[in-house]
Amino acid sequence: MAVVIRKQESIEGAEAIRTFLQEKGLDYESFSTPEGISPLLGQKGLNDAEKEEVLSSLEYRFEDLKKKYGYKARDLVVLHDEVPGIDEVLAKFDKLHIHTDEEVRYIIDGSGIFGFIIGGEKFEVHVSKGDFLSIPANTNHWFTLDEKKRIKAVRYFKDNSGWVPVYVDESKVLVH
Template sequence: SIAAYFMEEVAPGALQKKPLRLNDLPFTIKDLEESGCFAYKVDMSGDWEKAVEKYSEDVGMKNRDVVKINPVTMPNFDEKLAIFFEEHLHTDPEVRFIMEGSGYFDIRDVQDRWVRIPVAKGDLLFLPAGIYHRFTTDEKDSIVAMRFFKDAPRWEAHNRSKQETEEMVERKEYVKGIK
């Protein structure tokens, strides 16, 4: 289910959980890779843990935890979701393996257009350090994801700003890398 598309921009709130497909223009795996992102479908009928573990070692992020995002078990769900949906970047890659449920990762492409990446069970997603992105659940409001990190988690979100995030080393490296 990794079939990304250009998305319509809406105000944060209930609408963010709708598919919001803007047009029929394709946004392919190759386009994703040009943005420095990788998306894989892992065969869940096989030894998926081994495949996921190998991938995480290959990208140097062998530590992990599991996050369950839903309104029933997650305290302050709406506030957390609002934070996930703020446009931001990180100083480490964001690597996620979807174990259950579904949702949307939105990234800015090389032309700064929003691209929506639907994810569901079995999807492995790599977003590079420095890329602007955000996350939301879909209307089912439920996802379980494995999150990967290096020796220590660096999950601080740096919300997009005109100057500060543009001047971060990781942002500059990212922009240089996609040119």
């Protein structure tokens, strides 16, 4: 379950988080833990066949999300401290950026931190297993792992071509 960290307060509970994030233009859902894939989720890393097995076991979720949001493709990102070049991978996304397509993540294992600057407010969404988050195109955000350095996240796409970070100068969008 996610936690939202604002300057003055934390927001907990799926409904309160959904309401807060909706006001910011983000879609958030808290899904129950998927069954039938737990042995693989317990592994730190997954090979391509194991990733496909996990994705196949989540096909029902993909079908639901296709109908609701119109996604066309999905893949699985597995990050942990032994991934070669993990710091370089994280360095691409831990600075404020936007995409020209939406960024959609369904966290199925581990945890991480999305940061945002929306409407001049900076806040963090600490995501973990079961959290689904859709960040619209052109939304100022960043992402990093927490101290556990481990996450498995399904990515859903309507269009693969928009998947390049466009960096944003924080001082131009943050209201102090």
